[in-house]
Amino acid sequence: MKKEGICRICGNYGKLTFEHVPPQSAFNSKPVLFQKSVHIHDKNSYLYGKKIRSNQGAGGxxxxxxxxxxxxxxxxxxxxxxxxxxxxxxxxRVWASRVITFEYAIQPLNVLKQILSMFMAIDTSDQLLHLEGLSSFLLNKDSQTFPKNLRVFIYHTSTKQVRNGWGMARTSKGYHYLGEITYPxxxxxYSLDSEPTRDDFFEITDFKNYKFNQTVQGRLSIPFLTPKTYIPGLYN
Structure with missing residues (x-):
């Protein structure tokens, strides 16, 4: 039976479908255990500290x-x-000081929009839904108009500890408002109105400058990191 609620991209109320985060075809087809923000941050909730099993893969x-x-x-x-x-x-494992360098053929704008679709899907705070211009950026495949206070990064990981959440982290650099999805x-x-928790993330915000379906070839040097806890932004 389909669930009902507010779609986290268009904001309309109605029947909701299961969204794999990341896409099912990107190694996300097996059962997983994961935690959402309420399981990590809300100590007053009966869900605090618990995990969710999804037989369809990570998503909801x-x-x-x-x-x-x-x-x-x-x-x-x-x-x-x-x-x-x-x-x-x-x-x-083409390593160089904990950085993996590899040759990619990539459609940058498409990849960025898929990643942001995933972030919007898991954002129970709806701050991304209400971020001016983000929904239209995704729903119009040709749009390159991107919110200026939003930045997006990637890193390599092999962890089996799935992070699909958003929240706030505090480091020696200050407070960070971010979301994170980990799935090998x-x-x-993403960071919103703040700096990322690390300086060595590989930033892909400029993927917005490419055209829809434009394919480019390039050598990307992406760091390898292992998440420390289920809380976004912290690593071993």
Whole structure:
């Protein structure tokens, strides 16, 4: 039976469909245990400290059928190919000071939009839904108009500890407002109105400057990190 609620991309109320985060074709087809923000941050909730088992893979009932189909058809295959290359790089372990350098053929704008679709899907605070211009950036495949206070980063990881959440972290650099998704081969991070928790993330915000379906070839040097806890932003 389909669940009902507010679609986290278009903001309309109605039936929701299961959204895989990351896409099912990007190694996300097996059962997983994961925690959302309420399991990590809300000590007053009966869910605090618990985990969720998803037999369909990581994800949930986040998006309406229209937004799910649209983002999946526009951007899902591009992210799948990027993830497959990333897994190849991770498997071959081309290291240089904890950085994996590999040659990628990538559709940058498509990949960025898929990543942001995933972040919007898991954001129970709706701060991304209400961030001016972000929904239209995703729903218009050709749009390159991107919120100036949002930055996006990636890193390599092999952790089996799934992080799909958003929140605040505090480091020696100060307070950070961020979201994070970890699912091998990548960890994905956004920062909003703040600096990232680390200086060595590989930033992909400028992927917005490419055109839809534009393919480029390039050598990416992406750090390898291991999340420390389920709390976003902290690493071993």
């Amino acid at each position: 009932y986040y998006l309406c059928k229209s937004c799910n189909n649209l983002t999946g058809s526009y951007y899902g295959d591009s992210y799948k190919k990027f993830a497959y290359k990333g897994m190849m790089a991770l498997t071959n 081969p990548f960890g994905l991070v």
